[in-house]
Amino acid sequence: MPRKARERSETGIYHVMLKGIDKKDIFAGKQDYEKFLYYVNRAMEISKFEVYGYCLMPNHVHILLKEGTEKIGDAIRRIAVGYAQYFNIKYGRNGHLFQNRFRSEPVNDDVYFLIVLRYIHQNPIKANMVINMEDYEWSSYNEYIMKSKREITNIKFAMELFSNIKNFKKFMMERNKDKCLEYNERIRYTDKELEKMIMSIIDISKLKELDKETRDEVLREIKNVTKASNRQLSNVTGIGRGIWEKV
Known part of the structure; x- marks a missing residue:
């Protein structure tokens, strides 16, 4: 059966998720998280995409990005292939590290953009890994609140939707029932x-x-x-x- 064509974004902005094959961990230590971000940076230099948010979880990754000079599939493959090669060599393993096809959804308006960004930042809380978003080292949240020296994320786009950082934090911390991408296994109808x-x-x-x-x-x-x-x-x-x- 042929694969369903990936839904294109009207804005060029996508929420992307990479999952470890068979739900296995894709990070074993701090160096692995840093190396993944290194490959994100390197792909950004080549593909010219912009990152608006990310969260690296033990067995999956969320990235909110705007497509650059290459199609989204090519950009994500640069990250996934580079990191998988590093991981396999380091841990003496063979074969696929990620599920064969990354998942994505288009982000076509500001309302859903902010919902996705909040969903990404709240991942570690909902997984009971931390109590506060700023306590999780491997997301873009601390870049937004100026508590990280990383410069991966273009924070200007999202921050222009808020009058100040206080309102941004308030929105990010709001309790919600956001269900983005990984939970959208919907029934299909005509x-x-x-x-x-x-x-x-x-x-x-x-x-x-x-x-x-x-x-x-x-x-x-x-x-x-x-x-x-x-x-x-x-x-x-x-x-x-x-x-x-x-x-």
Whole structure:
């Protein structure tokens, strides 16, 4: 069966995840984390992409980036191949280190951009590795709050969406039920099938007439019942994807 084509981003911005094969660890010590970031830096010099956020977890990696002169696949392969070669030589192993195909999702608006960035920064907290984001050494969060000497991340783009650092920290620390990329294993429907399911809950034409509280409650019910992607739900209902992401 042919692979599904990777969904292209309208903005050139993507949330990317690399996972260790069979869920195995891809970092065994501090030097490994540093080496991975070295390969990110080297790929940036060649591919000219910009990093807006990252988090290196023991068995997977999240990167929020904007595509540069090369396609996203070529840029990520530069990182993955370089690091895998280093890791295999260091630990005397052979074969694949990462799952064959990295996962990605497009980030097409500012609302979802900030949701993804927060999701990435909160990964270590949700995995019960640390209590505070700044206590985790291997994410971009400390670059944003000026507690890291690394200069991998372009923090200007995100910070322009906040009036000050205090508001940035407040947003990053907000408790949430963000579900980005790795949890988006949605059921696939044709648009007509999805429309039929939604119409059994509510007349789609009436959605925009509801007050915000009632509308959000109905949207949550639709998401829970259909398990469809936010993108398809937006296409079928005419309700913006940013709204679907937040309910």
